[in-house]
Each structure stands twice: as structure tokens, then as C-alpha cells.
Amino acid sequence: MISFAINKAFFLHALNATKRAISTKNAIPILSTIKIEVATSGITLTGSNGQISIEHFISVENDNAGLLITSSGAILLEAGFFINIVSSLPDVTLDFKEMANYQVQITSGKSEITLKGKDVEQYPRLQEVDTNNPLSMETKTLKQVITETSFAASTQESRPILTGVHIMLKDNQVFKAVATDSHRMSQRQLNLEKKSADFDVVIPSRSLREFSAVFTDDIENVEIFFSSSQILFRSENISFYTRLLEGAYPDTDRLLTPNFETEVVFKTANLRQAMERAFLVSNATQNGTVKLEITGNAVSAHVNSPEVGKVNEELDVEELSGSDLTISFNPTYLIEALKALKSETVRVRFLSPVRPFTLTPGDDSENFIQLITPVRTN
């Protein structure tokens, strides 16, 4: 029967991080609970929605936790309700004590709250991932790659494989992430410092965004482990599991050609703000587009939504070369592409009005490339 005392704020922080995996409207009711396992070395909190699972370990050796375990055991408690209770407690510490019949008594200051729990045997087993030969990365780098690519994944279930990000290691060193929804694509490459075994997986983009929220910036490194159906991201205290998507990811390399006819360099913020204005008016029409006109040494943007109005705008350019061109596209794709770019300038390369155009950071043309498909207008 569990018995421990812990610092309230520390416990609450760990509970909230674990709760990110827990959905309140899960088809499997037991997954609305949080699993609390107490051993002599510390407490493991587990939450899961069936797709992703988070294990959070609180060590007795962590001074900030103020954890004092007098008896071990395991129990399930309704996650949202339990966290609200802990959050409301009056004192800086709390005592957690298991009673008969899966009841739990929480004492803090002069407040004593008794909650009904559930038998831990009801909790499903999370799949195991072999923790050998990890790929090790800086958390910051992995999170940046996720920010740069995951937004381009599809949100529609018609082609489930496109809702994922295709992540692979080639030649034991080249880490590559690609996402596309068939209208636009984003690809990031980087060379790892340490060689590792090649792999090739498709991870749901939603899981990756959740990973970025759970692995806060104070976690320096992340170890990555694979099984055939799951991936595990692990830090000292957090294990984040997600299912992989099954199926073949389309070949995206064939979309990238080195040829182009026109090249323009913009200030990233300028281009983005112009596209945001264009979007306000284009958005009033279904499938509204913006038309970019490159003539001589000037670039202008035009929107005409007969019901609400028009936009005409001259764009500042940093560099411009190649042939004249007029091309139409959905400004949303360009806005989202520019949001993912950290560089001050962006290099845009066009081949023809009916071929995809590419975006690369002004200061790095090889490792990060995005592609947007134009819309044919007549």
C-alpha cells in the first residue's frame, strides 16, 4: 500500500507533463486515468492515449522533489480530477497514502481529501521498445527539425501516410526529415556528429508536436530507440513513446530538381506580411489565390476577390535575376513556409508558372528546402 510525501509544485509539474498524453474523450475509458507506480527508487507516472504514451520518473535522489517513500505499490487515479485536487492543496507538501479498496488519502496542511482509485491491473500494457544502440541528438536540434517540417504534413485522413513526417538516417550520418501534403513539401537534412545505424520511419506529425511540448528546453539531449511499430524518445526522467505509421512513404526526392529560370531573394518578414494581407482578401473566395508578377526588376502581388475587394502591392526585393514570370498560388502555403524559416532572407526559385517553386533560407541553400505547388489560372 503506497505511502509517500512529496513537494506539491514538483509533483504537479510532473503530473501535468504526463497528462499531455491523456485525452479526456478516449474510446478506452481506463486511459483517462494516470498510473502511479511507487518503488524504493522513486515514482513513475504513466499516461497514454493509445497513440502516444509518456512515462515520467521522479527520483528519490532529486532534491527538488522532496520525495520520501515509506511504502511502495501502484494505483490508477482519474488524471484530470486528481491533478485539480493536487493543484488546490493548501501546503507546500502533500502526503499520499493508499487505504483499503483502492482509496487514496491526500493530506496537506489541515486539508484531508479521500479519492477513489482503480486496480492497476486494469491498465493496458504499453508496447516495449528495445533500449539498445540509441541515436542521440540535442533536443533543441530535433525540435527545430520538427518545427521546420511537421506543419507541411497532411491533416486529412484520406492518405494516412501523409499525416506523418518521414524521418531517416542514411549513410550512418545523414539525418533527413520530410513532410508533404501533396500541395507543399518541407525537407530538412543535417549531418550527425556521431555515426549511428540507418533507419527509415514515418512518425505521426501530431505525436512529434506533442513531443516538442513535453521535451522542454531544459532537457539537453534525447536518446531515440526504435521497434518495428514504435519509437521511444527518452531523457533522464521522461520516456515518450509513439506509434509509427505503416506503409510506404512516397518518393519525394524526384520532386527536387536543381533547374530554375527565375530567382528572387526577399526579406522573410516583408514577404510574409504581404502574403498575410493577400490572404485576408483571397480567403473570401473559395480556393482564392494570389498572383505574383515578376517583370523586369520589380515583383508585385495581386488578389482579386470579386465579392469583397482587391489587393495590389509592390514587393521589396533584395536580389532578382532570370526571366519574367507570372505565377498563382494559395498564399497560406507561402505564409506557413515563411513561418518555418528562421533566416532573415529567403531565396525563391521558379521554373515555370505550372511547376512547383522552392524556398531556401537566404544563408543556407542545401540543408533546408521547401516546395510549393502553384495553381493554374486562366
Add this chain to the structure above:
Amino acid sequence: MISFAINKAFFLHALNATKRAISTKNAIPILSTIKIEVATSGITLTGSNGQISIEHFISVENDNAGLLITSSGAILLEAGFFINIVSSLPDVTLDFKEMANYQVQITSGKSEITLKGKDVEQYPRLQEVDTNNPLSMETKTLKQVITETSFAASTQESRPILTGVHIMLKDNQVFKAVATDSHRMSQRQLNLEKKSADFDVVIPSRSLREFSAVFTDDIENVEIFFSSSQILFRSENISFYTRLLEGAYPDTDRLLTPNFETEVVFKTANLRQAMERAFLVSNATQNGTVKLEITGNAVSAHVNSPEVGKVNEELDVEELSGSDLTISFNPTYLIEALKALKSETVRVRFLSPVRPFTLTPGDDSENFIQLITPVRTN
């Protein structure tokens, strides 16, 4: 045909304040527009949802507005859409120019946006309020009275009159506001410095909360004018109109008796936090209550929700006198009552387990009084 130039940030602020009166899902489509009237003295912006109306005046004499009017006129523009456009403009100023067929051209930097407007004759006339003999108050004071009372009004339309706050001036000087939803009541009185004509109106509590949001803290004074069906709150630049509720407000004075049997003084924050814990558990049961037990010189709180758990808690008291008593009530009412109290301590007076109990600030017992009805339990 309208033509003016204005500072973008200043214009945007005035547009957003006016937009608070505009609902995107109004049964009268023309009320989704904002009315822009330009005269030689300045611009008047008008928004309305039929219940409340806001007029915002921007004077040519206001240096911050940077307003330069070259031609006057009036037009209607879709409020949300127009505000988004203004917000997205690249430069610190904008030029607004009316064209043929109710079209408007906005120019800012190198961006030129054309919008379709509507004939101002389509806008309904807002009712007029005679602007004689205003009641003048400090905005801060009126907003405080609203915070202290409006939350206690009913949100249910079954007795529409109870969705309002009953506000009156008696003896030319005693300003009084009362709200009740029949489960609890909140009443605030204050003596005005200047005598004024007596009045007695019921104002929708939702309109009062909107007034508090529109009249920001930098507006020192508010003038109040009445007609038979409307009230007008006016500052130098803003006129805020709201319809009044029709019908007789119940007599609430008879609910307040000076008698009590038990009196307890609590620290406001302590009592509120204890009730918030109680609520978490009581809320799991329909119509869940908290039981307060006063015995000897101790006060304790108890909740028992058979499905989820129990709370038992000893409360710190500052003062305690009178007979023992056990009383049950919905903790939500006490939490909301305590939120409305600014004082560090709260004086609670009980008459019997089946009679309403009162709350007054520890430092002022006459001008602000609240009342909560207990729940009979057996």
C-alpha cells in the same frame, strides 16, 4: 466622398473598441458592419448588436490620431474584415479614400487594398437619449460596483428581469446596485458627492460587463443619461448605449434582516481556497453541497461525493461568536461571492441552517452585503 489619412495604431484601437458592440452572428446582417462617419471635426465609428451600441469619436484635434480629413461622408464596412485589413497594413499611417459605388481604397506604404462597402442609409437608427442633467461618476467607482454585483445576476432567461442589475438613486444621493438569481444576492450602496435626480432602472448584466471592458481605466469620469428604454454612458470620446430591461424588479430589501445567531470572521483567501477544494469534489455529484460545521471555537468543512471521494478540512478563523450551527450550501456561490470581495477578511453571519447567511467585508459592514441561500439536507 470620404478622404482622410490617420495613424494606423490609433485607428485600430478605436475600431477594436467599437467592435465590442458588434456580434458576428447577428440576426440583422447589416449589424455586422461598422459605420464610419467623417465630418470636418473628426470621425465617428459606430457598432451595435441591437442591444448595445458604441459610438467612438476621433477628433482632428487629437495629436495622437494624426488625423487629416480632406473630404467628409459616411459608409458601412464589414467590421471584422475591415479591422483585419487595417491591422495588416505595412506603414504607420494609412490613407482612406471612398471611390465610386461604395468602394473604399486603403493605401499604406506600397500596399493598396480596395474593399466593397455599403450605403450608410441601410444602417438602422439607434435610439436617442436626451443628454441633459447627467449623473456624473468616477469610472473606477462604477466599474467596481459592477464587479461587485453583476456576477450575482441570473444567466437564465426564465425570469428575464433577474438577468439585470437593479440600479437606483434614492434621496438624490444614495446610489444602490442589487443583483440576484434567487439563490444569492449582492448589494452595493454608496453616497454620491453631488446630488442628482432620483432614478430606478434594470440594466442587463451582460451590457454592464461590456461597459466595463470598453471604458478602460484611463477614462476618469463617466456621465450617465437615461431615457425610458435606454441608458447612455458617455466619456469624452465614447458613447455606450444599452437597452434597459422592462418589468418590476423584486423587492430585495425584505431579504436583509439585522438578526443573526452566529458570526465568524475568516481570511478571505483562506476561505476561498478551502471552498475551491470542496467544489472540486462536490462538483462530481449533481447539486453537490459543502457542509460547514461550527462547534465550540472550531469551523470545519465537509464534502462527501460517494462516486469520487471526500473532503474534510479544518478552517482557520479570525473571530468566532454565537451558537453552534451546521449548514449546507453550494460552494460555487460562496467562491463567487468571495471573488467579488476586495477586503482581506470577510464577516459571515448565520441565523439558522435554513435561512440565508450574509457576507460583508471585514472592514465595512454597511455598504456591501451579499446573501447566500443554504440547501436543506437531511
